[in-house]
Amino acid sequence: MLVSQSSVFRAMFTHSNTKEAMTNCIFIDDANPEAVNRMIGFIYTAELDDCLNDDEVIAVLMLADRYDIQNLKSLCQDELIFQLSDRNVCKVLRVADQTRADVLKCACIETIEKYKKTITESNPWRDLKKTDQSLVFEVLEKIMASDGSPPKKKK
Incomplete structure (x- = not known):
């Protein structure tokens, strides 16, 4: 599921010499755990929690950009525009x-x-x-x- 939504995840898992491909695991330990959960939730449901404040949406946007999840990035932009x-x-x-x-x-x-x-x-x-x-x-x-x-x- 991850590889279908993200070119970054796709690259991690399709190149056999990457740690992620060898272990079949990804560690994201340098990001807000709640934002990571929201990103993963979006990948599986195509939905983002309602009622997030701007800091929470920003944290998800940063991850969406980092992992090239364009649908999530677009959704975060729309939400932040609404909250501007x-x-x-x-x-x-x-x-x-x-x-x-x-x-x-x-x-x-x-x-x-x-x-x-x-x-x-x-x-x-x-x-x-x-x-x-x-x-x-x-x-x-x-x-x-x-x-x-x-x-x-x-x-």
């Missing part, structure tokens, strides 16, 4: 960038544009400016290039 707010957008933006979740990243940029005054005065934004200047620059470039140009002058 001025309070969590900087955290979610950073994760979207790390996981190459482009749809989620665009939604974060739209949220930042919508709540720009509140967000740019927040501690998470200040922290993001210190730790990931290239991401902040990308966000600001996209906001400036958006359709917010001034009205045309009358003749």
Whole structure:
């Protein structure tokens, strides 16, 4: 079942010289156990628990990206877009960038544009400016290039 949903798991089990193929076991000991259980549950049921908070969804998204489970990654992006707010957008933006979740990243940029005054005065934004200047620059470039140009002058 794992190999049908993940190219990473497929590679682990189809190459005979891997530890996973020899033992028929995978050890994921560097991730949140609850997130791992949710990922495995999704592989078997194609469902994700309802009522997860943003941190729980982020943990699952990180695993979905790491193990290339595209359906789960898409579902996590949708859930995080639904949960986006001025309070969590900087955290979610950073994760979207790390996981190459482009749809989620665009939604974060739209949220930042919508709540720009509140967000740019927040501690998470200040922290993001210190730790990931290239991401902040990308966000600001996209906001400036958006359709917010001034009205045309009358003749």
